[in-house]
Amino acid sequence: MRQFVRAIVLFVIIASGFLISCETNFKDVQRINTVAFAPAARSEDINLKYTDSGKVKAILVSPLMLDYSNMQYKFNEFPEGIHLTLIDKSGKNSFVVSDYAISYDDTHIIDLQGNVKITSYDGKELQAPQLYYDQKNEWFYTEKSFKFTDGKESFIQGVGIDFSKDFKVFNMQHNNGEINNVE
Structure with a gap:
């Protein structure tokens, strides 16, 4: 036992x-x-104005911003989307809206995702599921699908595009469309 x-x-x-x-x-x-991945700060209902030489260049509005400046590669995340107003030298406004965005500090690139829509002061509009904005060069680009309308009857759509903030310079990879009323 x-x-x-x-x-x-x-x-x-x-x-x-x-x-x-x-x-x-x-x-x-x-x-x-x-992952120990927590924001250094959390801001709600933000309304940021970016200035250069005393002039407002852009206004960023978002319900939520998460600041990850505590990470090796610093960035700000906007999980509930953004509404960005870009103001050109003559004071004309263009608007950028997306469901989600990340702004990278070191590269000055903004990654816009989900129902991205840019509307220029003169009614031109570009829509894409994802779009990058290079803040230094004031240049947009994507490898995803896009649709551009001129505010009238013409449109261009395709995959892959890069263009200037004022819609004056375009480079497209694959596209088709309909152009009306060419003057």
Whole structure:
């Protein structure tokens, strides 16, 4: 009987050690799947005005901004979208709207995603599922599908485009469309 009790005690000790080591390994596996990725700051209902030499160049409105300036590659995330007003030198406004955006500090690139729509002061409109904006060069580009309308009856659509902020210079990769009333 003593041997039986010793065997059970030994079994319990070994089983306990096994379970404890499994739990430790399980916690390690869980920890691998999580990332310490928390914003340094959270701002709600923002209305930012970007100025250069005392002139307002852009106005950014968003319900939520998450500031990740605590990361190696700093960025701001706008998980609930943005409404951006771009103001040219003559004071004319163009508008950019998207469902989601990320602005990268080091590269000065804004990644716009989801129902991206740009409307120029003169009624031109571009729609795309994703669009990048290079703030330094004031240049938009995408490798995704797009549709551009001139505010009248003409349109161009395709895949892949880059263009200037004022819609005056276009480079398209694959496109088709209908141009009316060419003067």
